[in-house]
Amino acid sequence: MQLSILPFFTILSILFPTSLAQLDTDIICPDGSLTEYLTSIMDVLFTNGLTTFEQLIVHWSETDMGYEFLHDLYNSGQKLTVLVPPNDAFQESGIVSPFEGLTEDWGTELGELHLLQGEWTCDQIPQSGHAVAATSLLLANELNSTDIQSNAYQAMVLERGNDNAVIFNGWWGNATSTSGPLDLSGSGGLLLDNLIILPIDHVLSFPPSLSTALQSPGLTNMSSALQVVGKSSDVEQLTEGGFTIFVPLDSVWNDEVKDIMVDASKAPEMVGNHFTTSYSLFSPMWIELTSFELPVESGGKLTIQYNQDGSSLVIYGEVEAKIVRSDITLNNGVMHIIDQILYPTSSSSSNTKSNKPTTTSSIPSTADSTSASIPDGSNDDSDGEGKAVIPDAPTNSTSSTITLSVTLLVCLAVGWLVVYSQ
The missing domain is CATH 2.30.180.10 (FAS1 domain)
Incomplete structure (x- = not known):
């Protein structure tokens, strides 16, 4: 008044x-x-x-x-x-x-x-x-x-x-x-x-939306994949814990992966392996625990592993993808960039888990799992200059x-x- x-x-x-x-x-x-x-x-x-x-x-x-x-x-x-x-x-x-x-x-x-x-x-x-x-x-x-x-x-x-x-x-x-x-x-x-x-x-x-981030050169194939399976709006839609998405570089979407994308029985699972709308997972959590288990949209689980050399992996079955850039904050969530598709293909079958996780913690799916304060931590990636607008x-x-x-x-x-x- x-x-x-x-x-x-x-x-x-x-x-x-x-x-x-x-x-x-x-x-x-x-x-x-x-x-x-x-x-x-x-x-x-x-x-x-x-x-x-x-x-x-x-x-x-x-x-x-x-x-x-x-x-x-x-x-x-x-x-x-x-x-x-x-x-x-x-x-x-x-x-x-x-x-x-x-x-x-x-x-x-x-x-x-x-x-x-x-x-x-x-x-x-x-x-x-x-x-x-x-x-x-x-x-x-x-x-x-x-x-x-x-x-x-x-x-x-x-x-x-x-x-x-x-x-x-x-x-x-x-x-x-x-x-x-x-x-x-x-x-x-x-x-x-x-x-x-x-x-x-x-x-x-303010952080950009996921759709804006996926317009960046080198990440556009993930945007197309989300559209093919009808999940673009679902990922950006707010949930109580935000969202986490692992985005493979465009360079790893080979012809075999593109064939999977036109297979209606396989495409939803493959795309769903890359995100969850139940939690925003930042690297300090898996670094602190050495390994973390994350349920994803497909119904499967990813293991995120921190190695002694400072690198981090996200593992799905026999597929190991290196996290080449972690903790990219977006509106309502977080994006991590990886160097492999999280789905078994002939190019990924040669990957074996050389460093098995030791301590694994699963993320609860309830809203209470989201903490008001995000813990601190470290990783080995730090680049980028620019001016906030x-x-x-x-x-x-x-x-x-x-x-x-x-x-x-x-x-x-x-x-x-x-x-x-x-």
Whole structure:
């Protein structure tokens, strides 16, 4: 609910063109502790010249969903890492105050994408390979047309860069930390003890859909195969655990495999061996356990095996495929690229399992199997440079709205008027 007092706050910003966080006043608000917490964050951002993100906090406070996001930030009960791009990165992405292009849901989801669960600085990233972190963006939100609320969160891949930097690696583009975490001791450090604020050089982009990823050169045969068996939409459709897909390189789809694809009795099983819509499986899970058993769409099971040399295999029967690139995060799921078709053919019959799994754990099929936090881990693949680009705001959104009667902006205005009238 917006009160008539709001115009006074606008007048205040014109008369005193300084950071809102710099107002030296006792703020009177129904949620005074939240106001103090957010004002402390804004103080830190202002001091470090990160004023667009500071203005975004005020913008979020003006909407019900944004206010809920800020409230959850304060009451998270866990360590969180806020990734904050500089002003010029927002400018280049077209995200500038007064944020007229941001819808309530898309704007909030942008904040959730930049909020990682856990403490993520260079010290938490393995020396080689990568780690996988969970954002605060539920899979059910961004670019998804279903109204099913997921238990899983959108993931992000983190790698070490030069000079102790952290690279936030999306196959579609990267962002890199520009320095270590900001010093919070000067602005209510104890109050902000659940936060790490880490500046990055680009605005993060939302992960692409599977159909977009499979348009990339070298992966298009899998897209055709999914269409042949009528599974394209099923894979992208949200389930409570997301999806995992193993995509063979185009070069391994030989004539024998293409003949299988025109056999109605074999094609569904072959394609179904490559994905599940019951779970999003990232490499830290199988690395930690050495081996992992994953039920797939065909009704069969894959064994994902981590070897001492740092490589990973996905095994179906006698077929062994090497995972040549793991943990490509997509909207609502994850893709791993492999060098074999997961179906017995004459070219795969010579492959034998030279390294049998030692410790195997099966994934439950229930929704409870999806953890809110994705564990960290490592692998041996780390490449890719690029610039994150924010896509147009989605036309469909299913995020629910919780009505809140008073926003932070109103609270700040009330506080100023009360103090000023004294």
